[in-house]
Amino acid sequence: MAMAISAPRPALRLLTMLAAMLIGLTLISGRLIQVQALQSDRFEAMAAGQRERRIVLPPQRGSILDRDGAELAMSLEMKTLIANPKAVSDPAWAAASLAPLLGIDAAEIEKKLRRDTSFVYLARKLDPAVAASVLALGIEGVDSVKESKRLYPADQLAAHVLGFVGSENQGLGGLEARYEKLLAGLPGELLMERDPQGRSIPAGHSYTRPSTAGDDIFLTIDREVQFETERALAQAVQAYQAKGGVAMVMDPRTGEVLAMANLPTFNPNDVRTATPEARKNRALVDSYEPGSANKVITAAAAIEAGVIKPDDKLSVPDNLRMGSKVFRDSHPHPVETLTFAEVIQESSNVGTIKVALGLGKERMYEYLQKFGYGRPSGLDFPGEAGGILPPVSKWWDTSMGTIPIGQGVAVTGMQIMSVFSTLANDGLAVQPKLIAATIDSKGQRRATTPSEGRRVIKADTADQLTRILIGVTEGKRGTGSMAAVPGYQVAGKTGTAQKPIPGGGGYAGYISSFVGYAPASDPRLVVGVILDEPTPIWGGYTAAPTFRQIMQFSLRHLGIGPGPVLPLEGTPLPGAARSGGASLVEKGAPSTQGVAE
Amino acid sequence: MSTAPKQLRQTSPARRPAPRKTTPARPNLRVIPGGASQKAPRTVGPRAQAAVRAGRFPSFRFVAVSSLIVAAFVFGLVLLNVLVAQASFKLADLETQVRTEEDRYRRMRYEVAFKESPARVAEAAAQIGLVPPESQEYILGLPGRPSAEGMKELPGTNEQEMKAVLGGERYAARGSRERK
Numbered sequence: 001m002a003m004a005i006s007a008p009r010p011a012l013r014l015l016t017m018l019a020a021m022l023i024g025l026t027l028i029s030g031r032l033i034q035v036q037a038l039q040s041d042r043f044e045a046m047a048a049g050q051r052e053r054r055i056v057l058p059p060q061r062g063s064i065l066d067r068d069g070a071e072l073a074m075s076l077e078m079k080t081l082i083a084n085p086k087a088v089s090d091p092a093w094a095a096a097s098l099a100p101l102l103g104i105d106a107a108e109i110e111k112k113l114r115r116d117t118s119f120v121y122l123a124r125k126l127d128p129a130v131a132a133s134v135l136a137l138g139i140e141g142v143d144s145v146k147e148s149k150r151l152y153p154a155d156q157l158a159a160h161v162l163g164f165v166g167s168e169n170q171g172l173g174g175l176e177a178r179y180e181k182l183l184a185g186l187p188g189e190l191l192m193e194r195d196p197q198g199r200s201i202p203a204g205h206s207y208t209r210p211s212t213a214g215d216d217i218f219l220t221i222d223r224e225v226q227f228e229t230e231r232a233l234a235q236a237v238q239a240y241q242a243k244g245g246v247a248m249v250m251d252p253r254t255g256e257v258l259a260m261a262n263l264p265t266f267n268p269n270d271v272r273t274a275t276p277e278a279r280k281n282r283a284l285v286d287s288y289e290p291g292s293a294n295k296v297i298t299a300a301a302a303i304e305a306g307v308i309k310p311d312d313k314l315s316v317p318d319n320l321r322m323g324s325k326v327f328r329d330s331h332p333h334p335v336e337t338l339t340f341a342e343v344i345q346e347s348s349n350v351g352t353i354k355v356a357l358g359l360g361k362e363r364m365y366e367y368l369q370k371f372g373y374g375r376p377s378g379l380d381f382p383g384e385a386g387g388i389l390p391p392v393s394k395w396w397d398t399s400m401g402t403i404p405i406g407q408g409v410a411v412t413g414m415q416i417m418s419v420f421s422t423l424a425n426d427g428l429a430v431q432p433k434l435i436a437a438t439i440d441s442k443g444q445r446r447a448t449t450p451s452e453g454r455r456v457i458k459a460d461t462a463d464q465l466t467r468i469l470i471g472v473t474e475g476k477r478g479t480g481s482m483a484a485v486p487g488y489q490v491a492g493k494t495g496t497a498q499k500p501i502p503g504g505g506g507y508a509g510y511i512s513s514f515v516g517y518a519p520a521s522d523p524r525l526v527v528g529v530i531l532d533e534p535t536p537i538w539g540g541y542t543a544a545p546t547f548r549q550i551m552q553f554s555l556r557h558l559g560i561g562p563g564p565v566l567p568l569e570g571t572p573l574p575g576a577a578r579s580g581g582a583s584l585v586e587k588g589a590p591s592t593q594g595v596a597e
Numbered sequence: 598m599s600t601a602p603k604q605l606r607q608t609s610p611a612r613r614p615a616p617r618k619t620t621p622a623r624p625n626l627r628v629i630p631g632g633a634s635q636k637a638p639r640t641v642g643p644r645a646q647a648a649v650r651a652g653r654f655p656s657f658r659f660v661a662v663s664s665l666i667v668a669a670f671v672f673g674l675v676l677l678n679v680l681v682a683q684a685s686f687k688l689a690d691l692e693t694q695v696r697t698e699e700d701r702y703r704r705m706r707y708e709v710a711f712k713e714s715p716a717r718v719a720e721a722a723a724q725i726g727l728v729p730p731e732s733q734e735y736i737l738g739l740p741g742r743p744s745a746e747g748m749k750e751l752p753g754t755n756e757q758e759m760k761a762v763l764g765g766e767r768y769a770a771r772g773s774r775e776r777k
Contacts, residue, residue, distance in 0.1 A: 071710040077700050153710035227715035556730075 052205075053194050058148060059185030061169055062214030064162055064176075066223040067258075067436055071153055073162050073176070073268075075169070078149040079131030081122040085113045087141030094139045098122065101134050124167070125149040150176075152268045158226050160281035161219070161260050161434060163382075164268040173271075173279060175217065175434065178382050182438060185214035213441040220256035220436045225249050228553040229259035233529070236546040237263050240534035246283040246413040247546065249554050250526045252424035252517060255432040255451055257379075258525070258554070284377075284384045287410035288511045288530065291497025292347045292479075292539075294406030296465060297419060298356050299344050301367035304461045307358045310341040310468055316351040322401040327353055330496075341568075345471040345478045347494060349405045356404030364404060365392045370456045371422060371429070377414045378431040378451075387411040406497055417528045420492070420515045423469070424523035427462035428453030466491045470520050471568045483514050483544035485552050488562045491523070492516020492547065494539040499532075509533040514543035518551055519563035527551045 035043055064073040081102070088094050095110035102109070102123045112120045124147060126134075131144045150165045163174020170184070171177035188211030193204030233247040242263075249259040262282045266274030280286070302308045317335045319328045329349050343351030356364055368374070374389030388410035395403070402408035414432060422429040431451035439445045457465075469491035472480040479494040494514050498507035515528040527550050529543040536542060554560075711717070 070713065071706060074703070074707060074710070076703055076707055151707060153707055154714035154716065157714060157716065224715055227719070231719075 051193050053192055055190040055192075057188035057190055057209075057211040059187055059211035060213040061148065061150065061165075061185065062183040062216045064183075064217050064219060066158075066219055066221050066226070067256075068223065069218070070223045072158060072219070072221070072223070073150065073152050075148045075150050077128075077146050078125040079128050079144045080124045080147040081126060081131060081134055081142065081144050083113060083120050083122050083143070084118050084141040085115050085120060086118050088113050089140060094142065097137050097139065098134060098142075101130060101137075102126070150268075154223070154227075155269060156265045156267045157223065157230065158219075158221055158260065159266055159268050160262045160279070160283070161221060162268060164271040164279070174281065174382070175219075178380065179217060179435075183214040183217065185441070186212040188212070215441070216439040217435060218437040218439070220251075220254075220258065220434055221260070222249075222258045222557075224557055225554050226259040226261065228557070229550050230261040230265070232546050232549040232553075233261045233263055235549075236529070236531060236534070236542065240531060240536070240542045242534040242542070243532040244282065245532055245534075246286075246528075246530045247550060248283055248413060248417050248526075248528045249550060250417050250421055250432060250528075252421040252430070252523050252526050255421065255430035256436065257432055257434050259550075260434075281381070281383075283413035284379065284381050285412070287385050287387045287412055289407050289409065289497040289500065290411050290416050291406040291495035291511065291513065292349075293416055293419075293493050293495035293513055293515055294409065295344055295347065295352045295404065296423065296469065296493050297367055297371050298352055298359070298364070298404040299340070299468065300371075300423070300457050300461055300465050301363060302340075302355045302359050303464055304367070304457045305359060305363055308340050308355055310339065310464050312340050313337050314340060314343060314351050314354060316343065316348050316354070318350065320350045320353055320401070322353075322398050325398050325401065327401045327405075341468040341471060342475075342477070344468050344493070345475045347472075347479045352404050353401050356400055359404075361392050361395060361400060364400070365389075365395075367456075368403070368409065371419045372415055373409060373411060377412070377418050379414060379434060381434070384414070385412050387415050406495065413528060413530050416513070416515055416530075417526055420517055420528070421526045422456050423462050423465050424491075424517040424526055425453070425462075426459040427455060427457040429456045430454075466520055466523075467566055467568055469493055469516065470566060473516070475568065479538075479540040480514055480516070480544045482540060483516055483547045483551075485518060485548055485555065488518045488551075488555060489520035489565055490516050490518045490548075490551065491520040492544075494544060496537055496539045510537040512537055512539035512542050514539050514547040516547060516551070518555065519560065521563040521566050524558070524560045525551065525554050527554065 061075040063071050063075070065071055081098075085091070091110050091113035094113055095106045098104070098109050099106035104123065109122065112122065122142065134142065135144060148169055150169055152159070152162065159174075161174055163176035163178075164172055165176050166172045171180040176183065189207075189209045191205075191207040193201045193206065195201055229247045229249055233245050236242065237245050244263045245261075246263075247259070247261045248257065250257050260281075260283050262280070264275075264278040266278040271279070303310065314337070315335055316329075316338050318331070318333045319326050321327075327349050330347065338346065338348065338351060340351070340355065342348075343355070368389055373387055375386045376384040390399075390408070396408075399408055418429065418432060421432070430453050433448060433451065435448050437445050437447040470489055472478040472493055473484040473490045474481070480490075480492050483492050483494075484490055492514055493516065494512075496510055496512050499509040499511055500506070501508050509532075511530060511532060512534050513528065513530040515526070517523040517526040527547050529546045529550065531539075531542050531546075534542040
């Protein structure tokens, strides 16, 4: 039987081998194209992720300083304790060891350390010394990282101006929120190679983009004046059992706010314990009816419009009927003959309403607008209110009885400060400001541009008003004699206004105020004090002495001398009759109930 | 080349006869005495020629020098790398030190601001018995200047006394400066 032995076919084997090699090479080439070309970015990123580490470099938040460079808010690096619960072998022992150092309940720490996670915060933003003592315990799985903490060295000083930050150092209130972008700076980045154990390779590839520190902000606030203003306000609130209050100091020539105090207050270092009411900057956010302080606008408008002169005499009864309502003076008196200056100095509601009626609704409204009512002061503060100034078309028939004496309109404390600042600045309104300058991370200082004055009334009118208002503190029947500062001439006005019940339905309680400026011949400071429901209710007895305390300290601290003495405007000659006589302004029919002081 | 045997050529009549080469005849080579040795110095030196003749190229000295150069180069590279690494460590240390000092500086600034805060100053002042001034007094330096209520002249500040101290001209000059 013959066996057929097939002859080898080299050509076929070669072809098979060639085909196999081609298929293999094609697969390899395809994979190479996939890895090197089509998905190169993905694989590159995966490789980089294994050996590279990116660290965000948080920027240093800018400081907030007072006008002399004293730090009011600044950031420091603290230590935050973290733990990997999976690496903690004995949570109970670890918690018991950590509790006394951290001042936290051991059970709370143990609960964190027993969580089914690989990361927990044990305590944030600790003093580095405390963190070091914790790390010295050598507890496995417990470590620390750096974190920046916002600190306010003077505690509650100017708290409502500065505001506060959240747990991630983001501004949440006040100037911290308003200038968040400026203060926060820009984060940087660190890219470094690490070995399989996670350690950085010193000579490996690394890249650093440094963070840019936030700008420092210089305020117009004077730390000492701010402190004294807060102290005087706190004493007044306590002494007169008020619900709260506002006090401010301002330079009328530049609009710089030197102090802004609010009560109740809070400590921005511990903002979690503060109520929303305590965190509110009432000087800018709350509107109130200004009461008799508003009479200076009525007087300025009447003098400017030529309706009356300070020496003109008026016949002033103690009440005036307008429609169904009767407006009364603060105290009963027979019909008197008073100069217009005396009407303002004695804060006569009836006399002021009579003059306002001669002025008319449109002109009254025009001057209220000119003095800044109905719009924010321009301070550029978060949540600043613009007050309430209803348009003439919405005025009631009794509005010419209420608005000239400061009821039926509402203003913020800053708005009423701007009114007196305009009078003190020869009739030029200057926009108030809180920011004096900024300094960027390169040390370049940029001063804020001074506001251009806006003419509201003529300088002569402002001068006449000043002489009238000196009589409020120096005149025999002036309502603000307790605001007089020994050695200085002070021009100012008391205010006592009813508080409207929120939502309507009448009035309950009183807001008392005194706003004024000194030295009257060359005003350098405007001070305003507003008390919420003090006892007694009269601004001349509560706000005026507080004003004196603040003004006296501020003048002394800033080295402002008394200046020359101005003669009073509209002061009657000795022996002049104070009753009877014909009225120079006998226009309009009165109404409404009496209110302001 | 027409080196194939004539028999094979004859057995393949179908083949077309190869075309005749028309290469021109080369002249016979001849030895030129000294010809190669005259050109040699341009490319190979006598030592190299000697080395080639002796069959020991490259020489030991050449290898030694080359090895030294390579070793020196490698050593230099390693040294440079070490220096760079050391410098980077030093730089990292210095950067850490700068951060530490900056942090220390900021902490000290905070401490100053904390201790200088008016509330703490007032508290410290009260503890040592200091009280705020109750009143203030002003020195009137100008003659004829109206005085406000509550302002009083201090001894030694009236016109006659100031003239006596400053002299007439200086007193007048001071007054004019004040008025400006």
